[in-house]
Amino acid sequence: MSTGNMNLTLKIWRQKNTKDQGKMVDYKVSEISPDMSFLEMFDVLNEDLITKGDDPIAFDHDCREGICGMCSMFINGRPHGPKDAVTTCQLHMRSFKDGDTIVVEPWRAKAFPVVKDLTVDRSAFDRVIAAGGFISVNTGNAQDANNLPIPKAQADSAFEAAACIGCGACVATCKNASAMLFVSAKISQLALLPQGQPERYKRVQNMVAQMDAEGFGNCTNTGACEAECPKGISLENIARMNRDYYSAKFVSEEEG
Amino acid sequence: MSAINSNIPEGEITTKWTKFKSSVALVNPSNKRTLEVIVVGTGLAGASAAATLAEMGYKVKAFCFQDSPRRAHSIAAQGGINAAKNYQNDGDSTYRLFYDTIKGGDYRSREANVYRLAEVSANIIDQAVAQGVPLAREYGGLLDNRSFGGTQVQRTFYAAGQTGQQLLLGAYSALERQIGMGKVEMFTRHEMLEVVKIDGKARGIIARNLITGELERHFGHAVVLATGGYGNVFYLSTNAMGSNVTAAWKANKQGAYFANPCYTQIHPTCIPVSGDHQSKLTLMSESLRNDGRIWVPKKKDDNRKATDIPEEERDYYLERRYPAFGNLVPRDVASRAAKERCDAGYGVGSSKKAVYLDFTFNTERYGKIEANKNNLHQPDHETIMRLGREVVKEKYGNLFDMYKQITGEDPYETPMRIYPAVHYTMGGLWVDYNLMTTVPGLYCTGEANFSDHGANRLGASALMQGLADGYFVLPYTIGAYLSKEISVKAIPTDHPAFAEAEVRAKSALDHFINIKGTKSVDYFHKKLGLIMWDKCGMARNAEGLKEAIAEIQQLKKDFWSDVRVPGAADEYNPELEKAGRVADFIELGELMCLDALNRNESCGGHFREEYQTEEGEALRDDENYAYVAAWENKGDGTFELHKEELKFENIKIAQRSYK
Numbered sequence: 001m002s003t004g005n006m007n008l009t010l011k012i013w014r015q016k017n018t019k020d021q022g023k024m025v026d027y028k029v030s031e032i033s034p035d036m037s038f039l040e041m042f043d044v045l046n047e048d049l050i051t052k053g054d055d056p057i058a059f060d061h062d063c064r065e066g067i068c069g070m071c072s073m074f075i076n077g078r079p080h081g082p083k084d085a086v087t088t089c090q091l092h093m094r095s096f097k098d099g100d101t102i103v104v105e106p107w108r109a110k111a112f113p114v115v116k117d118l119t120v121d122r123s124a125f126d127r128v129i130a131a132g133g134f135i136s137v138n139t140g141n142a143q144d145a146n147n148l149p150i151p152k153a154q155a156d157s158a159f160e161a162a163a164c165i166g167c168g169a170c171v172a173t174c175k176n177a178s179a180m181l182f183v184s185a186k187i188s189q190l191a192l193l194p195q196g197q198p199e200r201y202k203r204v205q206n207m208v209a210q211m212d213a214e215g216f217g218n219c220t221n222t223g224a225c226e227a228e229c230p231k232g233i234s235l236e237n238i239a240r241m242n243r244d245y246y247s248a249k250f251v252s253e254e255e256g
Numbered sequence: 257m258s259a260i261n262s263n264i265p266e267g268e269i270t271t272k273w274t275k276f277k278s279s280v281a282l283v284n285p286s287n288k289r290t291l292e293v294i295v296v297g298t299g300l301a302g303a304s305a306a307a308t309l310a311e312m313g314y315k316v317k318a319f320c321f322q323d324s325p326r327r328a329h330s331i332a333a334q335g336g337i338n339a340a341k342n343y344q345n346d347g348d349s350t351y352r353l354f355y356d357t358i359k360g361g362d363y364r365s366r367e368a369n370v371y372r373l374a375e376v377s378a379n380i381i382d383q384a385v386a387q388g389v390p391l392a393r394e395y396g397g398l399l400d401n402r403s404f405g406g407t408q409v410q411r412t413f414y415a416a417g418q419t420g421q422q423l424l425l426g427a428y429s430a431l432e433r434q435i436g437m438g439k440v441e442m443f444t445r446h447e448m449l450e451v452v453k454i455d456g457k458a459r460g461i462i463a464r465n466l467i468t469g470e471l472e473r474h475f476g477h478a479v480v481l482a483t484g485g486y487g488n489v490f491y492l493s494t495n496a497m498g499s500n501v502t503a504a505w506k507a508n509k510q511g512a513y514f515a516n517p518c519y520t521q522i523h524p525t526c527i528p529v530s531g532d533h534q535s536k537l538t539l540m541s542e543s544l545r546n547d548g549r550i551w552v553p554k555k556k557d558d559n560r561k562a563t564d565i566p567e568e569e570r571d572y573y574l575e576r577r578y579p580a581f582g583n584l585v586p587r588d589v590a591s592r593a594a595k596e597r598c599d600a601g602y603g604v605g606s607s608k609k610a611v612y613l614d615f616t617f618n619t620e621r622y623g624k625i626e627a628n629k630n631n632l633h634q635p636d637h638e639t640i641m642r643l644g645r646e647v648v649k650e651k652y653g654n655l656f657d658m659y660k661q662i663t664g665e666d667p668y669e670t671p672m673r674i675y676p677a678v679h680y681t682m683g684g685l686w687v688d689y690n691l692m693t694t695v696p697g698l699y700c701t702g703e704a705n706f707s708d709h710g711a712n713r714l715g716a717s718a719l720m721q722g723l724a725d726g727y728f729v730l731p732y733t734i735g736a737y738l739s740k741e742i743s744v745k746a747i748p749t750d751h752p753a754f755a756e757a758e759v760r761a762k763s764a765l766d767h768f769i770n771i772k773g774t775k776s777v778d779y780f781h782k783k784l785g786l787i788m789w790d791k792c793g794m795a796r797n798a799e800g801l802k803e804a805i806a807e808i809q810q811l812k813k814d815f816w817s818d819v820r821v822p823g824a825a826d827e828y829n830p831e832l833e834k835a836g837r838v839a840d841f842i843e844l845g846e847l848m849c850l851d852a853l854n855r856n857e858s859c860g861g862h863f864r865e866e867y868q869t870e871e872g873e874a875l876r877d878d879e880n881y882a883y884v885a886a887w888e889n890k891g892d893g894t895f896e897l898h899k900e901e902l903k904f905e906n907i908k909i910a911q912r913s914y915k
Contacts, residue, residue: 017828035530037662043535043778050776050822050831058830060323062496064536066658067421068327090661115467116828123444126324130436134429135388139308139727142379142386146343149397159390159415162422166326195388 004033006093009101010045012057015114018121022114024103034094038081039064039071041093059118066090066230069165072172073118074105079169079228087167087230107168109177111215122168124214125182131210132203133186135195154192161188163231170225170233176217181225183211184241185233191244201248208245260513260886260898263688264368269906273372276689277732281739288313291738292746294461294476296448296503298325298431300424300719301702302482304726307430310439312731314738317474318431318440319463321447321498321833326428329484329496330722333420334541334655336404336412337719339377344401348409350374355907357717360406360586361682361710362860362876363909364516366884366902368689369707376728377720381413383727389426391415403546404715406586406914412716417541417655423719427726446472447833448503449761451479451510451698454753458510458698462754462761466833469826471758473749477741478697478734481507482726485681485703487520489841489848490793491785493678494526494539500837501844504685504704512693513886513898515686515706517844518852521713521861522794523679524550524590527662527672528610537677538662540613541655542715545583547618547648548672550574550590552602552611562604562612562671573597581914588712588861588874589914591676595794596872598675605673614671619644676794680718682709682861683851686886686900690733691725694886697737701725706884711860765825768835773818777834780815784808784838784845792849797865801853808846809893815842847887847895854897857881878909 007030015022029045036044039061046056062070071088075081081091096102104118112120162185170181187204190196196203219238226235265272283291291314295306298320306318320328340353353374358365381399385391391413392400401410415422434440443463449471450462460475486501487493508514525540551570558565573593575582585593594611597603604610623644627635630643645668649656656667663673685693685700687707692699702722709717791804815838823829858867858874859881867875884900 033531033533035664036533037535040533040535044533047776047778050820051774053822055822056831058828062322062327062498063329063332064497065332065494065538066661067332067418068322068329068496069324069331070322070327085657086661090658092661092664094664119828122323126326126432126435126442126444129429130432132436134433135386136433137383137386137430138311139304139383139430139731142382145341145381145385145391146398148385150393151397152393152395155390155393155397158388159392159422162390162415162425163418165421166324189390190388193388193390195386 004031004036004093006032006034006096006098008032008096008099011101011103012118013105014057014117017116018113032093034092036093037064037089038073038075038091038093039089057118058116061089064089067165069167072107072120072167072169074107074172076103079107079172080230085230085232087165107172109171109216111177111179112168112171124216125166125168125179127214128179128183128207128210129186132199132206135190136199148194150194158189158192161185161192161233161237164233165231167230169228169230171216173224173228174217175222175224176220178219178225179211179214179216180219180238180241181229181233181235183207184237187241187244188237191240200244201251204241204244205248260686260694260900261688262366262900263690265689269367269371272368273375280732280736283735283739283742285313287742289315291315291741292317292476293478293480293734294474295319295480295482296461297328297482297484297704298428299328299330299482299484299702300420300427300722301704301726302328302480303424303427303431304723305480305482305701305730306440307427307434308727308731309734310434316434316440317443317476319443319446319448321445321466323444325431325442325444326425328424329499330424330719331421332496333719334417334539335543336402336414336419336716337380337423338404338411338714338716339381339413339720340374340411341378341381343399344410346409348411352409353377353411356407357708357714358710358907359912360714361712362874362912363710363878363882363904364519364859364902365708365710367904367906371906372729373708373721373724376724379728380720380723384423384426387426387430389415389422391422402543403584405542405545405584405590406581406714412543414543417543417652420719423723427723449506449836450757451507451695452753452757453510453695454747454751457696459747460749460754462757464761467828469824469829471761473754473758475747475749477738477744478699480699480701480730480734481685481704482701483704485684486841486844487678487681489784489845490678490788491781492529492534492537492789494523494537497536500840502837502840504700505840505844507685507693507695507698508889510695512695512698512700513686513888514683514847515884515886516683516711516851517848517887518792518855518862519682519711519860520678521587521680521682522591522676524587524594524676525613525674526677526679527659528605528607528675538658539677539679540659540672540674541652542587544613544652544655547651548583548613548615549617550583550611550613552597552604556601562614571602578914585914586712586714591794592863592872594676610673610675612671613674615648615667616671619648622647680713682706682711682713686884690736691730692733692737699730699734701730711862764836764839765832768819768821768832769825771817771819771821773820775818775820777819777821777831777838780811780819781834781838781841783811784842787811788845788848792852795863795865796852798853801849804849805846808842808849812842815839843893846893850895851885851887854885855881874912882909
């Protein structure tokens with residue numbers, strides 16, 4: 001089968017822990033197959049480092065099929081690398097050429113401190129969801145699911161917003177380290193559905209407040225987040241969130 | 257060998273669960289606030305249980321090894337979730353879902369549990385929709401359904417090819433809501449390494465903080481393991497890289513029996529292995545078999561391109577062998593049929609270990625329907641195919657994109673190449689009707705337990721079971737236990753049992769660090785995977801299984817003396833995490849072979865070559881093997897077999913046929 005013939009130079013961010021200053025370190029890998037995923041290329045490098053007695057490179061990854069949102073590498077200046085609409089784990093070495101130099105850094109944002117090397121702490125996202133990214137319904141006797149028809153187009157739009165995998169590429173690529181694409185995707189999903197209406201305005205206020213408290217920056221409509229999002233989450237969601245956020249100021253307590 | 261009690265309530269199967277719910281002891285709200293429950297794992301089964309228990313008023317601590325509960329591998333489930341709603345008016349009912357599941361499991365599951373699962377299935381859909389889970393809808397605004405294998409009705413609800421993601425995010429939202437209210441304390445990047453038992457009852461866990469390496473002690477009046485399946489024992493599987501058996505295995509060492517470990521599901525439609533660098537396999541959802549037809553060339557070693565092989569030279573072998581179910585036979589049947597064709601020399605692709613999954617026929621069919629809808633009369637072929645592709649794209653777009661990313665081929669133009677891969681494990685910790693293991697106070701839910709799928713799980717039933725357990729079953733059944741615990745005060749974690757459990761965990765970690773051997777953890781994991789795939793995979797025989805046991809025993813010795821784990825135990829150390837998991841996989845692998853060797857019959861995913869019909873179908877032995885094999889860990893690599901006899905009182909046990 002397939003040991004390949006690509007030889008590459010990697011410049012990788014190494015940082016022992018959150019407090020360490022960190023630096024770029026050069027590595028060489030050889031016999032890389034174009035069929036390998038980018039992370040499998042890292043497996044080869046780590047295997048080599050372990051055999052030599054060096055410290056392997058820490059990086060987050062889990063499902064390796066583009067859905068868990070755990071992998072998070074900033075490759076040649078772009079989150080998840082050079083291809084559109086894929087995560088790092090779905091990036092394959094056939095997207096690179098023999099002899100390339102590839103620069104790999106962690107997500108960089110104040111709200112995402114580096115844990116080690118390429119691993120960062122994204123728990124701020126969970127806290128934003130905990131602040132309001134839900135519909136307050138306890139488990140129990142919900143009404144029959146078909147009692148409330150939802151127009152297909154509306155349900156489809158909600159689904160598109162819900163496709164966010166929470167990887168944080170939007171934050172990493174934004175010059176302001178803004179999380180507005182992530183936050184607005186959840187707000188949109190729930191604002192588009194009838195079930196989300198009762199808490200609609202309280203939700204947007206609570207989630208935005210938490211987003212600010214976590215130290216994410218503001219949005220200046222550059223659109224890098226949309227361009228780099230592996231799931232194609234649209235900027236329209238940010239517009240929708242902003243509308244709801246301003247509307248919320250005019251909505252009385254009783255309405256939400 | 258002794259019998260074990262599954263605590264099934266008396267009465268008719270249709271009333272057991274209702275009667276149980278009406279008569280189970282309750283815990284009053286003020287007592288709930290003082291009762292603590294630990295939930296390990298935050299996939300569908302864990303997140304739903306943690307959220308629901310907290311809503312009910314219990315104090316909950318939840319743990320996951322990932323950086324967020326939203327990343328549990330339930331997120332990757334693609335195709336759908338079954339529920340007996342009968343929205344399609346095609347004759348579905350609770351009984352029919354129950355029947356299909358028992359038959360699909362090849363008559364090796366417990367009737368009472370499966371009936372309850374079918375009964376609560378409809379509530380799951382209601383609950384998910386109430387949470388804002390955007391399931392697929394028709395133009396009338398009502399929910400859409402599709403078909404899955406092993407059934408003749410359309411009862412599968414879905415959200416494109418991301419059903420698991422959407423359902424998990426629903427459960428995760430419910431969980432985060434409770435975290436935000438302070439009713440669940442969440443521990444991410446924590447891995448459970450030991451169960452703590454006091455006076456025979458589960459009273460807590462030892463968890464390692466994966467960032468600091470610190471070992472932590474956590475008390476709970478009860479402990480719930482929702483830690484998923486053990487498919488990664490094969491190294492290559494559709495599981496996530498971190499999916500592991502450690503929590504369940506440590507529980508086994510503390511007295512929880514492990515049931516039917518040899519029942520593993522090999523999923524028929526996965527992207528074939530491309531090289532030995534491969535770290536994982538990717539599933540192409542079973543839902544694709546709604547519209548994809550599986551075939552190989554009629555000629556051996558036919559090297560023509562798929563699109564150059566004319567219709568009459570193609571063998572649609574599933575449609576040929578199983579006309580009643582066709583491409584929608586259950587997974588075990590479809591996988592074996594693919595293996596049979598490839599072994600006989602009809603495989604395709606460079607490795608010859610693949611078959612085609614072809615969408616041309618149905619793309620054309622959809623295209624014609626769309627043309628009619630759009631009033632296009634006598635459209636040309638190109639227009640039909642373009643319109644058809646749009647329909648296919650809406651149904652399966654993300655799967656087609658994923659296939660293209662991984663293989664570099666466009667499935668809209670040329671058929672997918674697929675081959676079976678390890679996907680799900682029906683075996684797991686033995687639990688009674690209450691989902692309690694053989695250790696009092698230790699519960700197990702979702703894929704981690706053995707309870708509902710017998711020897712083969714039907715497609716779209718894993719999501720159903722995970723959420724049924726977490727939302728609707730465990731929150732009731734755990735009350736039966738906790739109602740007797742209301743006078744037990746929280747036990748301080750300086751109790752000697754916690755100290756002893758911590759020493760067990762610490763000594764293993766220190767041992768791995770100190771071996772300073774020559775080979776990486778992955779080296780051993782890959783070796784284990786090869787042994788398991790070759791000798792305890794899609795087909796097994798007594799001779800191979802005996803060889804595998806000897807090879808695994810040797811591998812275990814080599815691992816414990818020659819593995820190289822860099823770094824230290826008191827820091828973030830992913831290699832150390834892997835070492836602990838692989839150590840447990842090695843021991844489990846041996847038990848799987850032992851279980852497969854003990855079961856002298858073929859059933860579902862367990863296919864013993866010695867036991868097959870003349871047509872190559874699985875040949876059960878109901879007289880001698882209609883039991884659950886529950887293995888007690890006696891230490892030092894020895895196990896004692898306990899049997900739970902399976903009684904079929906509501907379904908007539910029969911030779912499974914999909915012809």
